[in-house]
Amino acid sequence: MDGQEATHSQVTLHVNGERHALDLDHRTTLLDALRERLGLTGAKKGCDHGQCGACTVLVDGRRLNSCLLLAVAQDGAQVTTVEGLAGEDGRLHPLQEAFVARDALQCGFCTPGQLCSAVGMLAELAAEGAEATREAVAERLSGNLCRCGAYPRIVDAVRDVIT
Structure with a gap:
C-alpha cells in the first residue's frame, strides 16, 4: 500500500441535490471540502471549533457544524448548504425571504449558518x-452566534415563517 492510499479515500457527497465524487485526505473536514473542493463558500469558517455555528449545514436533514465533521465520514450523505435552500426556480426559501423582510442580518457572516x-x-x-x-x-438557535446582535430580528424572521 503506498502512502496516497493510506491517507486518502474516495467519497461521494450529495450536495444540494448534486452528486460529487471526491478524492479526499482523511483529515479534510466537510467544511473544507465544501469550500475548497466544491466552491460552496456560504458556510463560513468562523471559530473552526464548533462553537459559533457559522459553518452549520444540513446533513441528512440534521443541522450540524461542518467544521467538526470529517468529510470521509459523510460518504453517501445528503448535504444541504445555504446555496441549496433556494428553490430550483431560483425563488428564495421562505426563511431567506423572512430574513430579508425583517432585516435579520447586519454583516451577514453568520447568516448562512443561521439559515441552515x-x-x-x-x-x-x-x-x-x-x-x-x-x-x-x-x-x-443559541448555538449560532451573531457578532452584530441581530438575534431579536432572527427570531422574528423564523417565527414569521412558522405563523
Whole structure:
C-alpha cells in the first residue's frame, strides 16, 4: 500500500441535490471540502471549533457544524448548504425571504449558518410537535452566534415563517 492510499479515500457527497465524487485526505473536514473542493463558500469558517455555528449545514436533514465533521465520514450523505435552500426556480426559501423582510442580518457572516440551523430547527419542532414560542426558537438557535446582535430580528424572521 503506498502512502496516497493510506491517507486518502474516495467519497461521494450529495450536495444540494448534486452528486460529487471526491478524492479526499482523511483529515479534510466537510467544511473544507465544501469550500475548497466544491466552491460552496456560504458556510463560513468562523471559530473552526464548533462553537459559533457559522459553518452549520444540513446533513441528512440534521443541522450540524461542518467544521467538526470529517468529510470521509459523510460518504453517501445528503448535504444541504445555504446555496441549496433556494428553490430550483431560483425563488428564495421562505426563511431567506423572512430574513430579508425583517432585516435579520447586519454583516451577514453568520447568516448562512443561521439559515441552515433555522431550517433544521423548524423540522425538529415539526417532528416533535413542539410549540415554536419565542423562547423555544431563541434557545434552539443559541448555538449560532451573531457578532452584530441581530438575534431579536432572527427570531422574528423564523417565527414569521412558522405563523
